[in-house]
Amino acid sequence: MSYGWTFSALALVIALAVAPAAGGAAPPVIELEPGVGPERLFVLRADSAEILTATPQFWGPQWRWAGVGVRAQPRRPDGTLPLQWSVDDLGVTGDVEVRAEPAGLSWSWRLTAARDMLDGPADEPGRRAHGGITFVLNLGSAGRRGCAAEPVLREDRRGWSWEALPGRRVAVTFSEPLEALYFERGQTHVIRASFWSAGVRAGERRIDMRVDLPAGGRAVPPMAERYAADTTDWFADALDPHASFVDLSFLNHRPAGRRGWVRAQGDALVFGDGSPARFWGANLQAYSLYVRGPDGRPDRALIERQARRLAQLGFNLVRITHIDSDWVSPNLIAPGPTTDRLDDASLDGLFHWVKALRDQGIYIFLDMITYRPFAPGDDIPAFEELRLHRPKPEGRALAEGFSYLNPRIEERWRQTSRQLLTRVNPLTGLALKDDPAVMGIMVWNENNLTSHFGNLFLADKNVPWHRARFLERLEAFARRTGLDRAELERTWLPGASKLLLNDLEYTWNKAAADYLRSIGVRALVCVSHVWGGGAVYSLPALQAGDVFDCHTYSTPDFLSTNPRFAGNFAHVMARSQVAGWPAICSEYNMEDAHTYRDPFTVMPYVAALAAFQGWDAPMLYGYSQDGFGGWSLSMWSSYQHPGLMGLAPAAALLYRRGDVRPARSTVHLDLSGEQLFMQRTDEHTSRSIRTAMERHRLTVGWRAHSALPWLRPVPPPAGALVTTNLDRDFIPPGDSVTSDTGELRRNWMRGIFTVNTPRSQMALGWIGGARLATADATFAIRSPKAGVALSSLDGLPLRRSRRILVSTAARLAGHRPIRTEPVAGVVDLRSEATGLALTPLRADGSRMQSITLRRAAGTWRVELPTTLGTHWFLIESTARPPAAPARAERVRGSRDR
Numbered sequence: 001m002s003y004g005w006t007f008s009a010l011a012l013v014i015a016l017a018v019a020p021a022a023g024g025a026a027p028p029v030i031e032l033e034p035g036v037g038p039e040r041l042f043v044l045r046a047d048s049a050e051i052l053t054a055t056p057q058f059w060g061p062q063w064r065w066a067g068v069g070v071r072a073q074p075r076r077p078d079g080t081l082p083l084q085w086s087v088d089d090l091g092v093t094g095d096v097e098v099r100a101e102p103a104g105l106s107w108s109w110r111l112t113a114a115r116d117m118l119d120g121p122a123d124e125p126g127r128r129a130h131g132g133i134t135f136v137l138n139l140g141s142a143g144r145r146g147c148a149a150e151p152v153l154r155e156d157r158r159g160w161s162w163e164a165l166p167g168r169r170v171a172v173t174f175s176e177p178l179e180a181l182y183f184e185r186g187q188t189h190v191i192r193a194s195f196w197s198a199g200v201r202a203g204e205r206r207i208d209m210r211v212d213l214p215a216g217g218r219a220v221p222p223m224a225e226r227y228a229a230d231t232t233d234w235f236a237d238a239l240d241p242h243a244s245f246v247d248l249s250f251l252n253h254r255p256a257g258r259r260g261w262v263r264a265q266g267d268a269l270v271f272g273d274g275s276p277a278r279f280w281g282a283n284l285q286a287y288s289l290y291v292r293g294p295d296g297r298p299d300r301a302l303i304e305r306q307a308r309r310l311a312q313l314g315f316n317l318v319r320i321t322h323i324d325s326d327w328v329s330p331n332l333i334a335p336g337p338t339t340d341r342l343d344d345a346s347l348d349g350l351f352h353w354v355k356a357l358r359d360q361g362i363y364i365f366l367d368m369i370t371y372r373p374f375a376p377g378d379d380i381p382a383f384e385e386l387r388l389h390r391p392k393p394e395g396r397a398l399a400e401g402f403s404y405l406n407p408r409i410e411e412r413w414r415q416t417s418r419q420l421l422t423r424v425n426p427l428t429g430l431a432l433k434d435d436p437a438v439m440g441i442m443v444w445n446e447n448n449l450t451s452h453f454g455n456l457f458l459a460d461k462n463v464p465w466h467r468a469r470f471l472e473r474l475e476a477f478a479r480r481t482g483l484d485r486a487e488l489e490r491t492w493l494p495g496a497s498k499l500l501l502n503d504l505e506y507t508w509n510k511a512a513a514d515y516l517r518s519i520g521v522r523a524l525v526c527v528s529h530v531w532g533g534g535a536v537y538s539l540p541a542l543q544a545g546d547v548f549d550c551h552t553y554s555t556p557d558f559l560s561t562n563p564r565f566a567g568n569f570a571h572v573m574a575r576s577q578v579a580g581w582p583a584i585c586s587e588y589n590m591e592d593a594h595t596y597r598d599p600f601t602v603m604p605y606v607a608a609l610a611a612f613q614g615w616d617a618p619m620l621y622g623y624s625q626d627g628f629g630g631w632s633l634s635m636w637s638s639y640q641h642p643g644l645m646g647l648a649p650a651a652a653l654l655y656r657r658g659d660v661r662p663a664r665s666t667v668h669l670d671l672s673g674e675q676l677f678m679q680r681t682d683e684h685t686s687r688s689i690r691t692a693m694e695r696h697r698l699t700v701g702w703r704a705h706s707a708l709p710w711l712r713p714v715p716p717p718a719g720a721l722v723t724t725n726l727d728r729d730f731i732p733p734g735d736s737v738t739s740d741t742g743e744l745r746r747n748w749m750r751g752i753f754t755v756n757t758p759r760s761q762m763a764l765g766w767i768g769g770a771r772l773a774t775a776d777a778t779f780a781i782r783s784p785k786a787g788v789a790l791s792s793l794d795g796l797p798l799r800r801s802r803r804i805l806v807s808t809a810a811r812l813a814g815h816r817p818i819r820t821e822p823v824a825g826v827v828d829l830r831s832e833a834t835g836l837a838l839t840p841l842r843a844d845g846s847r848m849q850s851i852t853l854r855r856a857a858g859t860w861r862v863e864l865p866t867t868l869g870t871h872w873f874l875i876e877s878t879a880r881p882p883a884a885p886a887r888a889e890r891v892r893g894s895r896d897r
Contacts, residue, residue: 030045032219054136057132057134061129066131101210109206113205171212179198246841264581267580267581269616278655280315284624285624306639314649341419421521433519441524450501506708524582530572563694573588580714584619606651610655611654613697624638650791657795660757667699668716735747759795762788782825808823822871826861
């Protein structure tokens with residue numbers, strides 16, 4: 001949607017004079033940007049780095065999440081920005097108004113609660129409904145600028161202040177005392193400001209908030225305004241969700257598995273025949289797994305068509321997930337009072353997918369449990385404790401976290417895992433455990449203790465059965481290690497508790513992996529992963545498996561993130577790369593893949609970094625979960641998303657062919673026990689992690705620890721620069737970072753990323769109005785936010801290639817039709833080829849009328865067509881080709897390696 005805001009009329013742009021700093025250097029530019037959605041109330045930046053974010057957050061009793069809905073309204077004549085808020089789970093609705101202030105912005109809330117929600121004791125935080133605003137501060141950014149200031153809360157609960165930069169203070173003030181204002185469990189970088197703290201009471205709640213900026217600060221328009229546009233002339237449904245505009249299936253060897261079992265060899269994956277294995281993947285999940293035709297049988301034609309499309313788009317790996325989630329019906333679990341039987345009809349659909357993907361040279365990565373709700377009939381001890389914290393409809397409950405202490409849950413996991421992996425697929429004649437096309441097994445999706453569910457067993461959680469078993473394990477660990485029992489129970493903080501939680505998690509993970517091996521599984525085993533904000537203390541327990549995995553999602557405009565002061569989603573992948581182990585990422589995407597945002601930047605950026613870093617299997621989440629029948633701009637079902645799929649083939653070529661060279665140098669973080677367990681080490685706290693990633697290869701490692709006899713030390717790779725300094729800056733002065741190969745460059749102040757390799761060259765981000773040059777091309781694009789990629793399809797360098805794919809993407813809007821902005825501009829191609837013509841491609845790959853290109857001084861000018869309804873083109877030579885080299889020479893670098 002377009003908000004149509006004109007910020008000059010709103011008078012929110014506050015540009016105060018900035019005094020020159022000592023030595024003539026300009027001080028950091030401070031910008032305050034209001035948000036218009038539930039994810040952000042506002043964000044404060046310094047030199048593009050996010051140093052403060054505010055988010056509306058509410059919870060029902062027992063810390064049950066209550067999502068906030070926000071809808072923007074048309075701007076009023078007086079310049080006020082009105083928003084409508086709703087917290088449906090709490091029965092709260094109301095209006096918010098955003099106004100200009102002399103040196104900042106103000107918000108006014110008028111909220112009405114329809115009913116009381118007062119369950120639970122008022123003196124126990126979290127037991128009653130509560131919520132308001134959560135402020136998250138990047139204290140590290142201030143410290144690295146020579147200011148160690150922490151925020152100061154006002155004693156009257158009417159706000160707080162923070163010296164965000166030396167001598168430059170931000171103040172947040174409320175019109176009346178809040179019901180609660182506190183640091184989150186002693187973490188001074190997280191401030192909770194509660195409108196309600198001891199339960200929601202029916203009636204109206206009025207409160208105002210003002211943010212005052214320091215001198216030199218300025219308020220800027222919300223991001224929605226930068227993306228707003230007239231969509232009248234945009235293309236409608238340019239992408240065919242069931243066909244591909246290009247065919248890269250030649251990259252795959254068929255059938256998948258014919259080169260033998262995939263295995264880990266040091267920090268790489270290889271096939272059984274010893275050849276390197278590099279996987280470019282996507283998730284296939286939920287309803288899409290169980291598509292059925294009119295006869296009630298699996299829709300074989302649709303399954304085979306989509307498997308073929310996946311291969312044509314460049315994928316050679318699919319993760320099958322959400323096979324058992326309760327919101328998917330039917331799913332893999334048979335209906336009934338227990339969850340220990342598989343549904344034959346659903347398993348039939350799953351087998352059809354395995355066969356179709358296998359035939360297209362696409363490997364399988366398979367979950368054993370995603371988000372399976374267990375049933376009362378499963379005879380799980382203390383089942384009511386699961387239902388208290390992880391309730392699901394029909395009296396069922398999720399078991400994440402509890403599984404580590406409850407043997408009956410593990411028994412149910414083993415029963416269904418055995419059934420799924422040992423049943424013979426009649427279409428292949430192989431059980432999944434015996435099929436080398438199944439390259440990986442996920443033990444249990446998003447289930448760990450170290451960063452998510454370790455708090456379930458605390459005294460205030462009302463889980464006596466599970467707590468008793470937790471305390472037994474805690475006491476035994478304390479006796480063996482000599483660690484303080486009270487410290488071991490502080491599970492919400494870094495420290496000794498992370499040693500205990502790793503021990504519990506590793507022990508269970510190792511038993512699970514051993515069980516899979518005992519039933520004949522030969523595929524790689526992934527026991528768990530870093531996800532949802534976990535730090536490096538979540539890594540050690542993953543040594544029970546064969547690979548290290550992570551899940552990570554980007555915010556929009558991540559190309560504008562300043563790595564000196566803030567991380568982006570790819571840093572999670574980087575800090576999960578443990579030296580000597582393969583690194584995969586079974587989920588990545590952009591959190592906001594909707595209107596006017598820039599999801600087209602995600603896949604090329606990941607592909608470039610994955611090739612540069614040597615990551616083994618990035619997997620987009622997700623390709624489809626809607627059964628291939630929807631029309632929605634969503635990261636869940638990217639198969640119909642022109643921004644994501646539009647540059648997917650260009651990204652696949654970039655990564656799978658190795659167009660981007662591996663980093664010349666490796667930086668290895670040698671983590672001490674203190675850095676690994678006793679403090680939070682991640683992309684938010686470590687400048688070394690942030691600045692090393694795009695400059696050099698980054699690996700992490702650690703030494704043995706007396707408290708964890710199973711913990712294997714991780715030495716650095718040969719020739720690596722070893723550092724224990726988590727606050728080192730690996731980027732030369734300036735506002736951009738260039739890889740040590742010279743092929744990747746990101747300018748965060750301009751929000752631009754370029755790739756410059758012999759066979760792939762591209763420009764992404766706020767490239768409108770800029771003139772960007774790579775080795776063989778110059779991009780002069782007029783569309784404000786766009787991506788343009790040139791990819792050789794014949795394996796030759798672009799300078800000599802006779803067949804080049806041109807992929808473009810820009811802003812988008814709508815749901816049916818999905819409208820996409822034509823990319824306007826010129827690409828000048830420096831090529832030795834003769835007789836070049838530009839052929840527009842329809843969404844199904846068929847060709848339109850070719851356009852003859854003109855050449856001057858060795859440069860071919862390509863004016864990108866904006867009226868043909870397509871974003872994809874071929875540059876081809878119409879002249880007679882030179883004598884063909886030997887076949888092995890022609891295809892080198894073009895097939896799966």
